[in-house]
Amino acid sequence: MTDLSLSNKAIAGNTAPPAEARSLRLPTQWLGVTPFFVFAVMFLILPTLYLMLGAFQNEAGEFTFANIVALFSANIVAAYWISIKVSLASSLIGAFAGLAIAIAIVRGGLPNWIRSATLTFSGVASNFAGVPLAFAFIATLGRLGLVTVLLNTLVGLNLYAHGFNLLSFWGLTITYVYFQIPLMVVIIVPAIDGLKREWGEAAATLGATQAQYWRMVVIPVLWPSFLGTVILLFANAFGAIATAYALTGSSLNIVPILLYAQIRGDVLHNAHLGYAIAFGMIFITGLANIFYIWFRTRSERWLK
């Protein structure tokens, strides 16, 4: 990839046309990417900008911060708070569990077929979200779910009597982890593969113990891609709605469900407050992704 772009540059440099010729050729050059940019502007950027501008306008179209201020009402803050909590918990649990599984299948000395089977399954499970996933957990940990019933009859442990509820913070988190772990595995396995054997040998030659090798080589190298992926998982959970909606209806008030209800029926009785909620979501996922890009560029230095 790098040598291709290098050769492109070299060719462009050698045959650089005079300024006038270039300005004449420019429009046809750009024609090739016009459909893409028209699509992106019309169906990604403008609709988003429209909402973001709407978040700072009142019904009469005048500039105002009132909608943003209104975001801080107790009801909406609670929705953001539970969304952030679920996203954070599911991304952290998913990240650590995914990392453990990735290390186990790459470095654990397990048979080779386990590695490829796990990777295939991760591809499937990371795309298995929404209504089917919600129902799978209802069948497992719902009031009449298999695990709930088995625990009750075999061990005499009644989950629901102990305060567990699938339609709650922990229930949603456990369900989200089902697509978070595989996503982590899919992304982090190449990073672990990128740890060169020579580093381990070099460390051993210099007299490092296994623990020192992990602490001073592996963790610093994996750290940026790990943290970057945590952020990606966070954004992934934060925007998800179908799973939560199928699982809890509207009984658990997370931001995407609040926005869904607002779009459907203006439950907040203020169209521009809906825009402000959308703005808040983009603000949070955007912030997360800026960190992600930053960490990714740092991690790619090591994985070339």
Add this chain to the structure above:
Amino acid sequence: MKSGRFWAWFVFLLGAAYFFIPLIATIEFSLRMRRGVYSFDAYKVVLGDSQFQATFMFSVIVAVFTILLGVLIVVPTAYWIRLRLPQLRPIVEFVTLLPLVIPAIVIVFGYIRMYGSNSPLPFLGSNLGANALLVIGYAALALPYMYRAVDTGLRTIDVRTLTEAAQILGAGWGTIIARVILPNVLIAVLSGAFLTFAIVIGEFTMASLLNRPAFGPYLQNLVANRAYEPAALSIIAFIITWGCMSLIQILSRFAPKSANRPN
């Protein structure tokens, strides 16, 4: 080392348990429709339901159009970026990653406000327009995956030489893209297509908010009102996702042989 292997097995089996128990529970539940014995009644009821057939067909057609639109937008762009405008690469890559930053619900909210029946571009004024907008929205959602798949495919072929050879033989741009570039990255395009299919087929948010009779909203409605049928449908959905992913796997095995010819 021995204890290392023990922990590796331990972690793997723990993970396997977490991932397989919900599947087993769902399968078990889906077989319980007839009282006292296991049967495939729930599957029969679901597959025989005319509404299932209608919504599923609708989603399949939408998925096919989404894939066509995605290919139409992504292949020429990725090709042109590699050939002529490498300086635009960061911008295009940033744009293709936007759907990961902007949640689907926000994108569709923007569509509803911008392309409503009173707007200059009233997509939502007609059924056909709303279907088109759904396809467009899905193409936007699938953009990151489609672009990355195609770009990876283009990386393995020598775009410049192929283009020049085709030009010497008198081919125009349309011919070059459709008959030279596309066949060479077909495997990559197909893996992007299957991933798109897996994303689109059960999608709920956009279809529901645009009021389209798609499979996702139908599933959602079924979960709220029935007991055993949703379990059967969840298993069917899982098998479809599995099928798409295994096809990608199988295709990727063919990829280097057919796409990377250094000589």
